[in-house]
Amino acid sequence: MxxxxxxxxxxxxxxxxxxxxxxxxxxxxxxxxxxxxxxxxxxxxxxxxxxxxxxxxxxxxxxxxxxxxxxxxxxxxxxxxxxxEIIPLEVVVRNVAAGSIAKRLGLEEGTRLPRTIIEYYYKNDSLNDPMVSEEHIAAFNWAAPQDLDEMNALALRTNDFLMGMFAAAGITLVDFKLEFGRVWEGEEMRIILADEISPDNCRLWDTKTSERMDKDRFRRDLGxxxxxxxxxxxxxxxxxxxxxxxxxxxxxxx
The missing domain is CATH 3.30.200.20 (Phosphorylase Kinase; domain 1)
Structure with missing residues (x-):
């Protein structure tokens, strides 16, 4: 080994x-x-x-x-x-109300959101990954405005593509978390996707039955x-x- x-x-x-x-x-x-x-x-x-x-x-x-x-x-x-170089933010893309947004806004889980929503969370387990705004991100220099614009554009493109791929498999992409990192190619810095994309960080529901097919089965003791x-x-x-x-x-x- x-x-x-x-x-x-x-x-x-x-x-x-x-x-x-x-x-x-x-x-x-x-x-x-x-x-x-x-x-x-x-x-x-x-x-x-x-x-x-x-x-x-x-x-x-x-x-x-x-x-x-x-x-x-x-x-x-x-x-x-x-x-x-990991950017210390979790970028959550939401298409359907579930989890924390349903609790925060009093929405019924499964409600289709009027538009895709992007939320940001500061990556810090000791603080329970608090939700933050673009103002926080700029003030604490976690990402420059142009970097955040690039992250948002990549997140939305990723969402559009994955929604279609999962829909073809009879799965609704409810929401998912992305992480991004910086890489340098010569003197040029690029923003790229990092971490993973899997049922660990996506909410995936059966399109016909809304059966959970992700880590919510563990969170909610569904077996x-x-x-x-x-x-x-x-x-x-x-x-x-x-x-x-x-x-x-x-x-x-x-």
């Missing part, structure tokens, strides 16, 4: 030093959390499915010239990605979380090579 230096470990993924400068290896865990880590569990095979689903979606985004950090999948649980993720992969035509077989992550060295 390759020995790689661990760079970072989050709730669902581990980042290791990559084989080439400017690259990282992103390892998908089976861990699942909710409420900023207050609720924890293990969903066998989740990391395998999320790796494949995110690979599939990132590749298709690349095909329509949306830049991402994804380079290639290495194995069942690992991807080679570009190293980026059959693994089966829901498998169904998303099945409808997208993704089949892991060895089902839910597990792979150990690379051994970290200090």
């Amino acid at each position: 390759a020995r790689r230096r661990q760079i970072y470990e989050g709730k669902a993924k581990v980042l290791f030093e990559g084989p080439e400068p400017g690259t990282l290896v992103q390892y998908f865990k089976d861990d699942v959390t909710a409420g900023n880590g207050e609720k924890n569990g293990i969903i066998t095979g989740k990391g395998v499915l999320n790796n494949r689903i995110s690979e599939y979606l990132m590749q298709h985004l690349h095909d329509i010239n949306i830049p991402t950090h994804f380079l290639r999948r290495l194995n069942m649980r690992e991807q080679l990605i570009r190293e980026v 059959k979380v693994e089966e829901a993720y498998q169904e998303v992969a099945r409808r997208l035509g993704i089949l892991p090579e060895a089902g839910n077989g597990d792979l150990k992550g690379p051994e970290a060295v200090q």
Whole structure:
């Protein structure tokens, strides 16, 4: 097993030093959390499915010239990605009322929003990722106005594309979270998509029944979380090579 230096470990993924400068290896865990880590569990095979689903979606985004950090999948649980300077914001794109926006605005879940809404949250687990405005973002210099404009444009293009892709699979894209990073190409800085796109950070409902097919099944104790993720992969035509077989992550060295 390759020995790689661990760079970072989050709730669902581990980042290791990559084989080439400017690259990282992103390892998908089976861990699942909710409420900023207050609720924890293990969903066998989740990391395998999320790796494949995110690979599939990132590749298709690349095909329509949306830049991402994804380079290639290495194995069942690992991807080679570009190293980026993460912008400390979560960009949430909402098409249908669900989750926090339904509670905040007194909307019935499942209500189609009058237009796609973009919200921003400051990435800080100790503060429970508070919602912030463009004024906060500018005042604290988390992103320049032109960077935020680029992030919004990429988020809306991504939403339009994913809505169509999921609709063709009988799935409604209710909302999803994106993260962005900065990369430098010579002296030019670019904004690109980072993190992942999977049922962990998307709300996906069956178009006919509104059955949840995402992490809300874990958040709300609905059960059959693994089966829901498998169904998303099945409808997208993704089949892991060895089902839910597990792979150990690379051994970290200090």
